[in-house]
Amino acid sequence: MINIVELSHKILSQCEHSNTAIDMTAGKGNDTLFLASIANTVIAFAIQEAAILATKQALEKNHISNVTVIQESHDLFDIYVNREFDLAIYNLGYLPGSDKEIKTDAKTVLRSLEKALSLLSVGGIIVIVIYLHDHIEDLLITDYVSQLGPEFDVLKLQVLNKKDSPYLISITRTKK
Numbered sequence: 001m002i003n004i005v006e007l008s009h010k011i012l013s014q015c016e017h018s019n020t021a022i023d024m025t026a027g028k029g030n031d032t033l034f035l036a037s038i039a040n041t042v043i044a045f046a047i048q049e050a051a052i053l054a055t056k057q058a059l060e061k062n063h064i065s066n067v068t069v070i071q072e073s074h075d076l077f078d079i080y081v082n083r084e085f086d087l088a089i090y091n092l093g094y095l096p097g098s099d100k101e102i103k104t105d106a107k108t109v110l111r112s113l114e115k116a117l118s119l120l121s122v123g124g125i126i127v128i129v130i131y132l133h134d135h136i137e138d139l140l141i142t143d144y145v146s147q148l149g150p151e152f153d154v155l156k157l158q159v160l161n162k163k164d165s166p167y168l169i170s171i172t173r174t175k176k
């Protein structure tokens, strides 16, 4: 069976120059740990105390030292990373096993994504993992990325024969 998160990691690992990576939705540390294994420097953003603690614990347990964890909403990431970066992941929704009311919001994601696209290096990749429990988020994001200019390659990957399976969007900058 296809695991959409594993697939998102495979896509991110295609980048040939992974200097700086951003986890826009840190949760339990899985995506952060993966980025730490392929990039020189990682900055992970989370709004939830539980996510900050879980991510820091995962990093300590795995003796990872190239990650900075910041408690901030991802639409304000550029206060901390106002320079070119190579990789980012948005794994949307809520923290599994936690308060389902604390979840990503389409407008906030789009504000963040717009800034992120302007800072993405040539050859850099952003992936967005989308679960279908929020159809507005799904529609708004798909609509936005479908209209990006020719300097980006935008791909959507979805399992079509399983109802409501999550899908992923990958955005690669091909030129300035």
Ligand SMILES: C[S@@+](CC[C@H](N)C(=O)[O-])C[C@H]1O[C@@H](n2cnc3c(N)ncnc32)[C@H](O)[C@@H]1O
Pocket: 024, 025, 026, 027, 028, 029, 030, 031, 032, 045, 046, 047, 048, 051, 072, 073, 074, 075, 091, 092, 093, 094, 095, 096, 102, 103, 104, 105, 108
């Ligand atoms: C599906 S979970 C992410 C899973 C995580 N990447 C992992 O590897 O375990 C979504 C996360 O996004 C966080 N989140 C929601 N809104 C956010 C925002 N505006 N900025 C940063 N994180 C946010 C939630 O608190 C939750 O931890």
